[in-house]
Amino acid sequence: MNRLLLPFFVLLLLAPELHAQVQYATESPRVDDVNDRDVSIQRVELTAQYTVIYMKFEASQRGSLGRDLPFIIPMPNGRGGKIESGNNIGFQPTSRLYVNEGERSYKFIRAENIPLETRRRVQPGERVDFVAYFERIDPGYTTFDLFECKDGGGYVCFNFWGVHIINPPKKTYSQRTPKPQVQPKPQQPQQPRYQPRTSPGAGTPDPTPPVTQPQATPSAVAIGGITRDAKTKQLMGATVSFRLLSGAESAGDGSADSVRSNKSTGAYTIPVDRRGVYIVTASAKGYFSQSDTLATNRVNVNRNFDLVPIEAGATITLKNIYFNASLFDLQPESYPELDRLVTVMQQNPTMTIRLEGHTDTVGDFDSNVELSRNRVNEVKRYLVAKGVSAGRIDTVGYGPSRPINKNKSLKERPENRRVEMVIINV
Structure with a gap:
């Protein structure tokens, strides 16, 4: 058995009643951005009552910035004393899940294998698997943000932005035509609905004309x-x-x-x-x-x-290109968009393009430039593997130097993380 999965099976055995109620599960969900690189989401389960998030914290061997990094205390002998490297972890009970840019929020319920309020000390290289329970996200919302807290006091919060999950809308039956209820008719003496004409002129109208029942139609x-x-x-x-x-x-x-x-x-x-x-x-x-x-x-x-x-100088944003946070490996959801680009390149055999990579302004500038360069090079490798000549594709990584907004809100940051295509020649 894979050792990485063992802790999750142990946790599920501790709560069999929850496991039996799982409606939808998302393994290793795609995450647009994460605040602390030492923590990751392994699985998200949706039950009838809860949103259950399985997370992993893995302390780096050297200690994490903002989590009790080792430092030297000056001593009278001039040599100094070294504080042991380590991390303190905990989970804030005030954390919330947010959907649709804060349109709705869901409260934290409880956590397993991680303390609340107080902090648990972990050693460099140690791994901690823990679970957080929140209120059930309403059906139909397929992306949420986990906001644990605001960084401060040397504490780095477990915040995730854009966690993509399987959560289809509720089944609706409004399309079915409801069967009309038949009301019992009062008993009336039998009589002809129309009396035949016995003299010139019209016959006697039916005293009880039939009532047409309106038919229900689906919306x-x-x-x-x-x-x-x-x-x-x-x-x-x-x-x-x-x-x-x-x-x-x-x-x-x-x-x-x-x-x-x-x-x-x-x-x-x-x-x-x-x-x-x-x-x-x-x-x-x-x-x-x-x-x-x-x-x-x-x-x-x-x-x-x-x-x-399709003309020289045109710029288009490839909106459906996905990478994991801080990585440059393409996600399978990106393939349909890139396959459409391959088709365009094949239909226009003389067209040359430039792929431009961009990131948000969070993090180290040089690291973001390198990340954006690696991402567009990965896109180029995919196109070349599909038969497009490498000489028709230039690449450049701008990192955070060309944001398209102020990069302050949760909505703006993902917009700056983009791959753009500029047509050089047609």
Whole structure:
């Protein structure tokens, strides 16, 4: 048995009633950013009552900055005395989970194998597996932030930004037509519904005309919007394809379908007969395609697509490129976006591009520059492996030197962590 998984099985045996109620589990969830590099999230479980987060703290061999680093105390003999390297860990009971930029929050319930308020001392290289229980995140929210506390007093908080989990919306049955309830009719003496005419003129009308029962119809939901040229803002026609990724009636392996937006108005409509999470892509000849993931529930979803023309000097942000925090290995969720770029490069065999890597302003400047350079080089390696000539792709890493916002809020920081593509020649 893998030794890394053993602590989790032990914890599950300690709480079999919780394990039996697990509804959704996400192994090694993708995390956009983390405050303390010594801690990681191994697994997230959603039960009927709780959001259960399994975490691992692994102290570095040299001690962690902000956690009791060894230092020298001056002594009368001039040699000085060395304090032993080590770390103190604990978990704050005031911690919260936040979704949708703070729209909703979920309270901390309890923790296992880590103290609250007080701090437990760990030695360099020691590993601690612990579990934190929070209120159950509402179905449909697939990304959350874990905010434990604010750094201070030599304490580095266990804060995570953008933890991606499996948490589909609740099953809804509003699409089914309810069977109308039949009210018992009062007993009335039998009589003909229409008396035949016995003299010139109209016959006698039916004294009890039949009542037509209105038929219940399911509420209609649709994805709609417009497609237009990102440069000129002119409305245009495009092909809008869509596929159901997850939902009550889908395993995420369904086939794609498509509609055409109107050439003069740019409008498109996708009727939604099965509600859930859809991947929607707008594409047109001579333009870069654009994709988005949209969740449908009880209301219409509006999404406009501004398509960037394929021409020299055009810049486009590759929004669906994912890396783990502080790493440059590509995540599988990035492959569809990169495969679409490969197709564009194949359709335009003389086109050359420059990939530009950017990070937020948190952390060491030089390390961020190196990280951004490694990330765009990894993207280039993927494109070359798919058949694109390496000579058609330049790369540069700018690190945090070109932010597109002030980088202060939780929403702004992920926007600065991006890969952009500039067309050099077509």
